Amino acid sequence: MERLQGRKGEGVWKSLDWWTILIYVALLAFGWISICGASYDFELAGNIFSFDSRSGMQLVWIGTSFVLGFVLLMLDDRIYDTFAYIIYGIFLILLFITPFFARDIKGSLSWIKIGSFSIQFAEFAKCATALALAKYMSVYGYSMSRMREALMTCAIIFVPIILIILQKETGSALVYLAFFLVLYREGMPGSILFAGISAVTYFVVGVRYADVPMWHIPMSVGQFIVLLLIFLFTLGLLRVYCGKTDKALKLITIYGIGSIVITFCFAYWVIPFDVTWVLLVLSLFIVGYLCYLALRDRVTNYFYIAMFTLVSLSFSYAVEPVLNEVLQPHQRVRIHVLLGLEDDPSGAGYNVNQAKIAIGSGGLMGKGFLNGTQTKLKYVPEQDTDFIFCTVGEEEGFWGASLVLLLFLALILRLIYLAERQPYAFGRIYGYAVMSVFLFHLFINVGMVLGLTPVIGIPLPFFSYGGSSLWGFTLLLFIFLRIDAARNLSKRY
Amino acid sequence: MKSYELEKRKYVIGAMAIGIVLLFIIRLFSLQIMSDDYKENADSNAFLKKVQYPSRGIITDRNGNLLVYNSPAYDIMVVMSEVSALDTLDFCETLGITKEFFDRRMSEIKDRRRNLGYSRFTQQLFMSQLSPEEFSVFHEKQFRYPGFYSQRRSVRQYETSYAAHVLGDIGEVSPLDVKNDDYYQNGDLIGKQGVERAYEKQLRGEKGVQVLLRDARGRIKGHYLEGKLDRKAVPGKNLTLGLDLKLQALGERLMEGKLGSIVAIEPATGEILCMVSAPTYDPRMMVGRQRGENHLLLSKNPLKPLLNRSIMGQYPPGSTFKTSQALTFLQEGVIKPHTLYPCHGGFLHRGFRLGCHAHASPIPLVPSIATSCNAYFCWGLYYMFGNRNKYESVQVAMNKWRDYMVNMGFGYKLGVDLPGERRGMIPNAQYYDKAYRGAWNAVTVVSISIGQGEVSATPLQIANLAATIANRGYFITPHIVKQIQNEPLDSIYTHRRYTGVDSLYYESIVSGMRQAILSGTCRSGNIPGVEICGKTGTAQNRGQDHSAFIGFAPKDNPQIAIAVYVENGGWGADYGVPLGALMIEQYLNGELSPESEEKARVYQNRHIRYGTTAR
Known part of the structure; x- marks a missing residue:
C-alpha cells in the first residue's frame, strides 16, 4: 500500500507540466515586484518585507498559495470529477448567503469576515463552476444541440452570475461569461459567439460614446461607430458565407464604402450634418437587397445575413430607449458605473487618463524598481489592486510590460495545449474553462488600464493585491495541473 | 470527424488570445514610445486635487429664528516632503501648542495604520478648526514654515444654548465612515447626533474639487485642462425646524434640576414644537477642538445629559395611557360611554386588589377619565379579555389589544427624523405565554x-397619543424638520396614520380630559380663556412616582398637543400639570402672563434631589 502511494506521488512530479509552473512562478515574482512598487512608501524605505506593508502581506499570500498548490498536487485527481456537483452546490449556497452576512464595503456585499480576514467567495466559485461545467458537459452522449442540455449548461453558468450580481459585484459576475469560449470549443455554433461579441461591442461602444460629438459634425461617435461596425460585419459575413467572388459582396463593398466616404467628406468639409442617417439608410437598403437576392437566387445565406444586419440595427437603436425608459434609475447608474461613465462626470476619463500618464511615463526601459513617481503619489486610483498594471508600465517600461503580457500569452497558449492533450473530455473542458477565465481577466483588466475596455473592477491574475483572488487563481490552475498530471494513468479502476 | 472539426477551434481561440495581447502591445508601444505627451505630463506636471468645502446648511426654527450657522475656521495642513528647516519651537509657540503635541501629531500622521491615505507628497491634516484669531497669528508667519498650508473651513456656531439634543453636533469622521462612504476623507466633518446626523446628506452639500497642475517643485501652474475637470462646491441645504424657540427655551427652563422630558407636537402637521430632555447641555460646548474633551466629560456624568430622553427614555406611561384604553374598549364594544363600573377603593377580583383613590362609585366613562379611576379601566380590560363570545381565547384578545396600541403609535419606533429612537414596549400574547407558561388571564395582566x-x-410616543386625541383619530408621524430647502419632505411626514378608532368615540375622551381640567385631577392646569384638555399620569416605579401629563388645546381645532414627564416628580398634578399648562399658555399666547411668569420661576427653581447612582 505504501509503495503504491509512493509511486503515485512520484508519478505526479514526473508528469507534472513544469512549464506552466515556471510561468506561474515568474508571474508571481513580477506581481510581487509590482505590489512593492505600488504600495512602497519612501518613509518605510527598506521595509518591503514588513507585514505592515502590503508587499509584506502579499508575500504571505504567495507563500500560502504555494502551500495550497502543493496540497492540491498531492490530492487525488479523481475527487474533482466525483465531487464536482457537490462543490458547485456548496459554493452556490455560500454565494447565496453571503449578502446576508457581508459587511458593506463601498457598496459591495461580497466580503465575509472570518476572524481577522475577509474572504470573497466569488473568487473561488469560478473554480466550482468550471468543475460543474466540465462534469456536466463530459457526460457520455452530451450534445449541445439538444435544447434541454443547452439550457442546463447555460443555467450552470448563469446561476452564479445572478448570485454575484445580488452581491453588487457586477464586474466579478461578468467573468463567468468567459465560459462561453469553452462552449464554443465544445461545439456551440460560432455564429452565437460572434453575435454575442457583436452585441456586447454595440452596447459598450454605443453607450460609452453616445454623447461624444465627432469634431464639429453634429453626430454621436458611438452611433457612427456602431453603424459602421454593422456595415463591416455584414460585409465580413458575406465574404465568409457567400464566397470572395460573390457579386453582391462586390456591389455592396464598392457602392457602400463609396457613399460612406463621400458623405463623410461632405459633412466634414462642406456642410456638417448627421452622417448616421446615411449609414442607416444604406444598411436598410442592403437588408432589402439581400432579401431580394435570397428570394431570387434561393440562397438562404443571404437571408440570414440580412436578418443579422436587421437585428443588429434594431438592437443598436433599442439600447438607448431601453436604458433610459425601461430600466430603473439605479439600474441605469449601475450600467453607467460599469462603463466608467458615472465615476467620471467630466467624461474625460480622469482615472484612465491618470493610468495612461503613469504608463506613458515609463517609456522604453521604465523608471526602475521602486522609482515610479506617478503611482507612488497616489494619482492612480486602486493602484495596487485593479490598476496594478500601471506600476508595471511605469517602473518596468515597454519591455517589462510586454514581457508580462507575453508571459500571460504563454500561459494561455500552454493551457490550450494542455487542455487539448487531455484523454478525457472532463479534463479538456476544465482546462479550457481555466484558460478562458485567465484570458477574460487579462483582456478586461489590462484593456481597462490602457483605456481600451470599460472600467470593470476585476483583478489582474497573480498581480493584484489580495489573498482571495490569488488563492482563487492558484486553485483554478493547480486543479487543472493535477488533472493533467494524471493523463497517463489512463487505466482507471 | 466532427470532433476533429471542433479541435480546429483551438486555433481560433489561440488566435483570439494572440490578437488581444498583440493589440495591447501595440497600444503600449503607442503610449510609451510613440507619444511624448504622457511622459511630459508625468515628468513636469503632477496634479494637486484641491478640495473645495461647501458651506453646511443653516438651521432655523419655525419662526425663522437662527439656531445653527457657520463661521470661518482654519485647518493647518502639512506636506511632509516639503517640510525643511523648521524652527519647531517658534512654530509651536505660534500655534500655541507644546513640543510634545507637535512630535506626537507628526508621528501620528506618518503612522499608516491610523492614517490610511498617507502620502508624503499630499496635504495631511495637522491641526483642525483654528479660530480666526489663532489663525491670523499663524498666517503672518506662514512663509517661514515651508510645507505648511492652511485651508479655510467653516465650523458650526449655535445661536442659543437650547435644543442641544435635537440639533446634535458635527465632528471629525471616524475611520469607519471613511470606509463606508467614498465621499468622506480623513479630517472631514460629519453629523454625529440629532438633526446634524439625520440630515447629513442634505446639510453637507457636495464637495467641489479643483484639479491643479504643479511642477516638480510643487509650484502651482494653473488648472488642469483649463479647469474642465473642476467642480464647484454645492452648498448644503438649509433646514427649517418645526421647533418654536421660545417654547423650547421655556421648556428647558422649567425642567432645570429635574430629569425627564417635555414634547409638544402640532397635531395637524405632526411637527414637533419642542423637544426638551433634561438634563441638557449647551451645544456650544460641542464645537471645535474642545468637542472631544467635553463630550467625554458629559458621557461620564451619571445623570446622562447626552441621552435624549424624549426618544430614548422608555417610561411607564401611567394613567395617561387610560385614554388609549377607553378608546379601545369603545371601539371593541366592551363599554358604552354610559357604562358604569364600581370602584370601592380599587379593582377587586377574587382577592386580587389594585388600589384607587376615593371618589364616587359607580361612575361612567367621562368622570372616570376626569378623576383617573383605576378600577374603571381594569374592569374594561377584564371584560374585554374575558369576552369569549368575541375572542376565542385570551391570547386573541391580547393581540387585538396590542394591534390598537401599535396603531396608536406605541410598541414600535414612530419613525421620527432623529437617530437613536427607541421603540418602547407593548407586550403581546406570546410574551405572556412565555412569562407565565401559558397560565395567565385578564387579571394577571390587568395593570397594563x-x-x-x-x-x-417614550415621551414622544406619549405626546403622539395626545396628538391622536387632538386629531380625533389619526396622527402624522412626528418630525423635527418642517422644511428642507428645495426638497420635499419624506412622504411619511405628510401622510395621516389612522388609529382604527372612530372619531365619534374620541369625543367622550375629549370630554373626559376637559372635565379633568375643570373639576378633575388637572384642576391646577386651568388657564382662563383657553380650553385646555388634559390627563394626568402618576407612574409607579421603584423610587418616588414619576409625574406625567398629556394635554392639548384648544379643545376644538387644537394647536398644540403635549406630554410632560418628570422622573420621580410625584403625583401627575405635582409637576406634569403645571408645567404642561405653562407650556400651552406660552405657545398659544406667545408669552406668559405675569402670574404665570412667577409660577414658571417657582418651578424653575424647584429641583428634585436625585441620587448619584447610575440611572
Missing part, C-alpha cells in the same frame, strides 16, 4: 390597562 406593568413608551 393603567399604563403600568410591562408597558413602556
Whole structure:
C-alpha cells in the first residue's frame, strides 16, 4: 500500500507540466515586484518585507498559495470529477448567503469576515463552476444541440452570475461569461459567439460614446461607430458565407464604402450634418437587397445575413430607449458605473487618463524598481489592486510590460495545449474553462488600464493585491495541473 | 470527424488570445514610445486635487429664528516632503501648542495604520478648526514654515444654548465612515447626533474639487485642462425646524434640576414644537477642538445629559395611557360611554386588589377619565379579555389589544427624523405565554390597562397619543424638520396614520380630559380663556412616582398637543400639570402672563434631589 502511494506521488512530479509552473512562478515574482512598487512608501524605505506593508502581506499570500498548490498536487485527481456537483452546490449556497452576512464595503456585499480576514467567495466559485461545467458537459452522449442540455449548461453558468450580481459585484459576475469560449470549443455554433461579441461591442461602444460629438459634425461617435461596425460585419459575413467572388459582396463593398466616404467628406468639409442617417439608410437598403437576392437566387445565406444586419440595427437603436425608459434609475447608474461613465462626470476619463500618464511615463526601459513617481503619489486610483498594471508600465517600461503580457500569452497558449492533450473530455473542458477565465481577466483588466475596455473592477491574475483572488487563481490552475498530471494513468479502476 | 472539426477551434481561440495581447502591445508601444505627451505630463506636471468645502446648511426654527450657522475656521495642513528647516519651537509657540503635541501629531500622521491615505507628497491634516484669531497669528508667519498650508473651513456656531439634543453636533469622521462612504476623507466633518446626523446628506452639500497642475517643485501652474475637470462646491441645504424657540427655551427652563422630558407636537402637521430632555447641555460646548474633551466629560456624568430622553427614555406611561384604553374598549364594544363600573377603593377580583383613590362609585366613562379611576379601566380590560363570545381565547384578545396600541403609535419606533429612537414596549400574547407558561388571564395582566406593568413608551410616543386625541383619530408621524430647502419632505411626514378608532368615540375622551381640567385631577392646569384638555399620569416605579401629563388645546381645532414627564416628580398634578399648562399658555399666547411668569420661576427653581447612582 505504501509503495503504491509512493509511486503515485512520484508519478505526479514526473508528469507534472513544469512549464506552466515556471510561468506561474515568474508571474508571481513580477506581481510581487509590482505590489512593492505600488504600495512602497519612501518613509518605510527598506521595509518591503514588513507585514505592515502590503508587499509584506502579499508575500504571505504567495507563500500560502504555494502551500495550497502543493496540497492540491498531492490530492487525488479523481475527487474533482466525483465531487464536482457537490462543490458547485456548496459554493452556490455560500454565494447565496453571503449578502446576508457581508459587511458593506463601498457598496459591495461580497466580503465575509472570518476572524481577522475577509474572504470573497466569488473568487473561488469560478473554480466550482468550471468543475460543474466540465462534469456536466463530459457526460457520455452530451450534445449541445439538444435544447434541454443547452439550457442546463447555460443555467450552470448563469446561476452564479445572478448570485454575484445580488452581491453588487457586477464586474466579478461578468467573468463567468468567459465560459462561453469553452462552449464554443465544445461545439456551440460560432455564429452565437460572434453575435454575442457583436452585441456586447454595440452596447459598450454605443453607450460609452453616445454623447461624444465627432469634431464639429453634429453626430454621436458611438452611433457612427456602431453603424459602421454593422456595415463591416455584414460585409465580413458575406465574404465568409457567400464566397470572395460573390457579386453582391462586390456591389455592396464598392457602392457602400463609396457613399460612406463621400458623405463623410461632405459633412466634414462642406456642410456638417448627421452622417448616421446615411449609414442607416444604406444598411436598410442592403437588408432589402439581400432579401431580394435570397428570394431570387434561393440562397438562404443571404437571408440570414440580412436578418443579422436587421437585428443588429434594431438592437443598436433599442439600447438607448431601453436604458433610459425601461430600466430603473439605479439600474441605469449601475450600467453607467460599469462603463466608467458615472465615476467620471467630466467624461474625460480622469482615472484612465491618470493610468495612461503613469504608463506613458515609463517609456522604453521604465523608471526602475521602486522609482515610479506617478503611482507612488497616489494619482492612480486602486493602484495596487485593479490598476496594478500601471506600476508595471511605469517602473518596468515597454519591455517589462510586454514581457508580462507575453508571459500571460504563454500561459494561455500552454493551457490550450494542455487542455487539448487531455484523454478525457472532463479534463479538456476544465482546462479550457481555466484558460478562458485567465484570458477574460487579462483582456478586461489590462484593456481597462490602457483605456481600451470599460472600467470593470476585476483583478489582474497573480498581480493584484489580495489573498482571495490569488488563492482563487492558484486553485483554478493547480486543479487543472493535477488533472493533467494524471493523463497517463489512463487505466482507471 | 466532427470532433476533429471542433479541435480546429483551438486555433481560433489561440488566435483570439494572440490578437488581444498583440493589440495591447501595440497600444503600449503607442503610449510609451510613440507619444511624448504622457511622459511630459508625468515628468513636469503632477496634479494637486484641491478640495473645495461647501458651506453646511443653516438651521432655523419655525419662526425663522437662527439656531445653527457657520463661521470661518482654519485647518493647518502639512506636506511632509516639503517640510525643511523648521524652527519647531517658534512654530509651536505660534500655534500655541507644546513640543510634545507637535512630535506626537507628526508621528501620528506618518503612522499608516491610523492614517490610511498617507502620502508624503499630499496635504495631511495637522491641526483642525483654528479660530480666526489663532489663525491670523499663524498666517503672518506662514512663509517661514515651508510645507505648511492652511485651508479655510467653516465650523458650526449655535445661536442659543437650547435644543442641544435635537440639533446634535458635527465632528471629525471616524475611520469607519471613511470606509463606508467614498465621499468622506480623513479630517472631514460629519453629523454625529440629532438633526446634524439625520440630515447629513442634505446639510453637507457636495464637495467641489479643483484639479491643479504643479511642477516638480510643487509650484502651482494653473488648472488642469483649463479647469474642465473642476467642480464647484454645492452648498448644503438649509433646514427649517418645526421647533418654536421660545417654547423650547421655556421648556428647558422649567425642567432645570429635574430629569425627564417635555414634547409638544402640532397635531395637524405632526411637527414637533419642542423637544426638551433634561438634563441638557449647551451645544456650544460641542464645537471645535474642545468637542472631544467635553463630550467625554458629559458621557461620564451619571445623570446622562447626552441621552435624549424624549426618544430614548422608555417610561411607564401611567394613567395617561387610560385614554388609549377607553378608546379601545369603545371601539371593541366592551363599554358604552354610559357604562358604569364600581370602584370601592380599587379593582377587586377574587382577592386580587389594585388600589384607587376615593371618589364616587359607580361612575361612567367621562368622570372616570376626569378623576383617573383605576378600577374603571381594569374592569374594561377584564371584560374585554374575558369576552369569549368575541375572542376565542385570551391570547386573541391580547393581540387585538396590542394591534390598537401599535396603531396608536406605541410598541414600535414612530419613525421620527432623529437617530437613536427607541421603540418602547407593548407586550403581546406570546410574551405572556412565555412569562407565565401559558397560565395567565385578564387579571394577571390587568395593570397594563393603567399604563403600568410591562408597558413602556417614550415621551414622544406619549405626546403622539395626545396628538391622536387632538386629531380625533389619526396622527402624522412626528418630525423635527418642517422644511428642507428645495426638497420635499419624506412622504411619511405628510401622510395621516389612522388609529382604527372612530372619531365619534374620541369625543367622550375629549370630554373626559376637559372635565379633568375643570373639576378633575388637572384642576391646577386651568388657564382662563383657553380650553385646555388634559390627563394626568402618576407612574409607579421603584423610587418616588414619576409625574406625567398629556394635554392639548384648544379643545376644538387644537394647536398644540403635549406630554410632560418628570422622573420621580410625584403625583401627575405635582409637576406634569403645571408645567404642561405653562407650556400651552406660552405657545398659544406667545408669552406668559405675569402670574404665570412667577409660577414658571417657582418651578424653575424647584429641583428634585436625585441620587448619584447610575440611572
